[in-house]
Amino acid sequence: MNAVAILAVVSKGIALAQTLIEAGQSAAPAIKALAELLSGGQAEVTEEQLNETEKTLDALLAEFNAPLPEQDPPADPPPGGGQ
Amino acid sequence: MRIFAKMAVVLLLGMGVLALPACSTVSEVTGAVTAALQPRPNPISRTDLYNIENSITIAVAGLAAYRRACLRGQADANCRANIEKLQVYTRKMPPALASLRKFVKENNQVSAITAYNALKDLVAQFTAQRQALGVT
Numbered sequence: 001m002n003a004v005a006i007l008a009v010v011s012k013g014i015a016l017a018q019t020l021i022e023a024g025q026s027a028a029p030a031i032k033a034l035a036e037l038l039s040g041g042q043a044e045v046t047e048e049q050l051n052e053t054e055k056t057l058d059a060l061l062a063e064f065n066a067p068l069p070e071q072d073p074p075a076d077p078p079p080g081g082g083q
Numbered sequence: 084m085r086i087f088a089k090m091a092v093v094l095l096l097g098m099g100v101l102a103l104p105a106c107s108t109v110s111e112v113t114g115a116v117t118a119a120l121q122p123r124p125n126p127i128s129r130t131d132l133y134n135i136e137n138s139i140t141i142a143v144a145g146l147a148a149y150r151r152a153c154l155r156g157q158a159d160a161n162c163r164a165n166i167e168k169l170q171v172y173t174r175k176m177p178p179a180l181a182s183l184r185k186f187v188k189e190n191n192q193v194s195a196i197t198a199y200n201a202l203k204d205l206v207a208q209f210t211a212q213r214q215a216l217g218v219t
Contacts, residue, residue: 019152026144030137045133053136054184058177060143064150065174068163 172209
């Protein structure tokens, strides 16, 4: 495997790790909340907790549901076609 | 029985978010949301609402991360098309959630169950679409 191929694999791994970390950071409070509730550590959900969860979920849905920005058009070929 | 179902959901959620690669996270977590919505609790309490909302939050957190990676050019080649197809379903979630929240908080159980079933169907459709797209 040449250096360029290795670099591509490493780069892809870093991108994947970044995505995982972002997903984990956003999801962590929800996981913790579910775990606490189901472990019996909390008897009743408070209004504040419910509102906080709803606020987080609404923000995430708004982010995902936003229209995707326009893609940049492909760059024009250089004069002479690069030949 | 309900406790066992909840325990299974937590295990699924934990595995989906913490142990799998990013694309699989979307897959596993949305599957977990489907599991979280079955069987339907009766009556639907504030705690049930809290559980459902947290489960969907975990799934949407994975999708939001997928979208960010896509915009950075770090996701798969079909990510834009995949996101737009999934948005058909996720854009129906806010009004469905708003109805469920309203009815649960008013303790209008008949309407809450209807809203719950509508949300459950929506999540099932969303999961099927995600599988059809191969966002796994």
